[in-house]
Amino acid sequence: MKTNIHVKNRVAIIGAGLTLFRRRLLETPQEMAWIASKKALEQAGMDFKDIDCVISGSAPDAFDGVHMKGEYYSEGAGGFGKLHFRVFVGGGTGVFVPIAGWWMVASGLCKKALIVAEEKMSSAADPHPQAVFRHIWDPLIEKMLGPNLIWIFALEMHRYMHKCGVSKEDIALVSVKNKANALDHPCAQAAAKISVEDVLKSEVLVYPVNRLDISPVSDGAAALVMVSEDVARRYTDNPIWVAGIGFNLDSYSWTNRELAYPLYLKKAADMAYKMAGIENPMKQIDVAEPYDPFDYKELHHMEGLGLAPRCKAAELTKEGVTQRDGDLPINPSGGLLGVGNPIAAAGLMKVAEIFWQLRGEAGRRQVKKPVYTGLAQAWGDLMQVGTVIILRR
Amino acid sequence: MSYMRRISSLDKIYHFKTEMEINAYHYTAGPIGTRWLEALKNGELKVAKCNKCGTRFLPPKLYCPKCFSEVSELESISGEGYIDTYSVIYYNDSGERMSEPVIIALIRFEGIYGGIIHRVKTDPKKIRIGMRVKPVFRRDKKGSIDDIEYFQPIE
Numbered sequence: 001m002k003t004n005i006h007v008k009n010r011v012a013i014i015g016a017g018l019t020l021f022r023r024r025l026l027e028t029p030q031e032m033a034w035i036a037s038k039k040a041l042e043q044a045g046m047d048f049k050d051i052d053c054v055i056s057g058s059a060p061d062a063f064d065g066v067h068m069k070g071e072y073y074s075e076g077a078g079g080f081g082k083l084h085f086r087v088f089v090g091g092g093t094g095v096f097v098p099i100a101g102w103w104m105v106a107s108g109l110c111k112k113a114l115i116v117a118e119e120k121m122s123s124a125a126d127p128h129p130q131a132v133f134r135h136i137w138d139p140l141i142e143k144m145l146g147p148n149l150i151w152i153f154a155l156e157m158h159r160y161m162h163k164c165g166v167s168k169e170d171i172a173l174v175s176v177k178n179k180a181n182a183l184d185h186p187c188a189q190a191a192a193k194i195s196v197e198d199v200l201k202s203e204v205l206v207y208p209v210n211r212l213d214i215s216p217v218s219d220g221a222a223a224l225v226m227v228s229e230d231v232a233r234r235y236t237d238n239p240i241w242v243a244g245i246g247f248n249l250d251s252y253s254w255t256n257r258e259l260a261y262p263l264y265l266k267k268a269a270d271m272a273y274k275m276a277g278i279e280n281p282m283k284q285i286d287v288a289e290p291y292d293p294f295d296y297k298e299l300h301h302m303e304g305l306g307l308a309p310r311c312k313a314a315e316l317t318k319e320g321v322t323q324r325d326g327d328l329p330i331n332p333s334g335g336l337l338g339v340g341n342p343i344a345a346a347g348l349m350k351v352a353e354i355f356w357q358l359r360g361e362a363g364r365r366q367v368k369k370p371v372y373t374g375l376a377q378a379w380g381d382l383m384q385v386g387t388v389i390i391l392r393r
Numbered sequence: 394m395s396y397m398r399r400i401s402s403l404d405k406i407y408h409f410k411t412e413m414e415i416n417a418y419h420y421t422a423g424p425i426g427t428r429w430l431e432a433l434k435n436g437e438l439k440v441a442k443c444n445k446c447g448t449r450f451l452p453p454k455l456y457c458p459k460c461f462s463e464v465s466e467l468e469s470i471s472g473e474g475y476i477d478t479y480s481v482i483y484y485n486d487s488g489e490r491m492s493e494p495v496i497i498a499l500i501r502f503e504g505i506y507g508g509i510i511h512r513v514k515t516d517p518k519k520i521r522i523g524m525r526v527k528p529v530f531r532r533d534k535k536g537s538i539d540d541i542e543y544f545q546p547i548e
Contacts, residue, residue: 031424065418126418
């Protein structure tokens with residue numbers, strides 16, 4: 001590990017677990033956290049009592065409908081009588097939770113950390129979970145217009161299409177790929193075999209966004225076990241190391257950003273690459289899970305991450321480079337478009353996927369080429385935060 | 394900048410008024426919670442039981458709060474419990490004195506981990522910690538904690 005910072009303990013991931021991702025799960029948020037935690041611990045060969053800190057993450061309380069929901073659901077992860085805290089950077093949370101777990105273990109504050117992300121969006125039932133997003137806008141200049149989340153995506157997508165000369169057909173290929181990849185994911189909610197035609201023919205919700213360009217509303221939870229090197233060596237011959245982390249925040253005002261290019265993400269990625277000693281991500285990253293709540297975001301994020309030259313991600317996609325059997329598989333899990341989008345849990349699902357890919361445990365989702373270094377990324381707050389983690393076997 | 398005096402009318406300052414609420418939340422009860430509520434609907438207060446470590450507990454959950462094993466069983470109890478602590482509410486949320494005070498209590502049950510918070514109906518002068526109580530169910534039950542109207546002292 002080449003690192004630009006002092007680290008007391010190297011950090012390994014030794015287990016991962018997921019609940020099903022569904023439009024509505026019967027289980028309570030506490031029970032969802034418990035199911036994901038138990039699965040991650042089982043893979044690690046550990047029990048709840050072996051864990052010394054629980055680091056959790058979840059998007060706004062307004063989804064589950066329990067204020068201070070971190071304190072609420074963490075009980076299911078055994079997060080009492082132990083060190084616990086919740087981190088929250090909106091949609092970026094899923095990757096920020098293992099980042100927070102990394103600093104706890106790397107610093108020596110704890111050695112065996114359970115990382116949990118939970119989201120129960122279905123609780124915010126009436127009128128619709130999306131209504132929670134009515135309240136993320138600037139109250140003075142935007143809220144009165146009644147914006148919803150699709151608006152901002154639509155504006156960003158249109159700007160990206162215009163600046164990069166990317167067509168709707170090019171973008172639809174991402175949705176087609178990810179939903180097909182998800183057919184092999186046992187937890188998937190929105191897996192499907194669809195065509196570009198299907199995407200283009202689905203309803204135009206907010207031009208240029210069609211229904212099949214978007215990931216669904218979901219309930220779900222995900223968990224990881226992150227431990228120090230000495231502990232990892234006792235539990236497994238196959239630890240996956242955290243090689244780099246990065247996070248960065250852009251301006252809250254979307255008027256003050258170039259929407260065609262995610263600068264916040266470039267900065268977050270540069271931080272992670274520096275820590276991991278990566279100089280040429282296109283060559284040195286073998287597999288990646290960029291955040292894909294909308295199909296164009298996969299392309300947008302690949303460019304921010306330096307996994308494609310600017311405005312060239314669509315071309316790579318057309319050439320098949322990003323397929324599971326391609327040179328740079330992107331979202332082999334099926335991503336948010338295919339597996340589902342329980343916000344924080346969706347981001348952590350991506351980290352879990354990279355963990356399984358690097359271990360060679362992704363089953364039918366396993367990418368064709370041998371993989372040594374992988375990256376997961378999430379994005380959120382008011383579309384302005386980038387969170388990145390790089391794993392290595 | 395701040396206003397030194399209280400502004401009695403917002404007409405004087407630019408402001409925007411919106412509501413920031415979801416109209417209704419739908420909370421699912423979970424697989425064990427569902428069965429527990431069904432028992433309440435039948436007029437029975439049950440507890441969850443862990444088959445691994447034997448802990449019997451309230452409130453019911455899919456996992457054991459002691460050993461974190463999966464829980465699939467509910468067990469009947471007599472319903473007789475005791476007051477661990479209580480409080481008497483004289484004023485409501487709006488700051489008005491209530492016509493009749495309401496007693497709320499943490500009620501525990503012998504041999505059961507945890508407990509429940511509920512109303513107790515008795516003379517506030519007579520209630521004491523350690524007093525034995527039992528649930529009184531409503532006639533019309535819906536499968537909710539409110540199916541227990543209150544707990545009353547056991548004479």
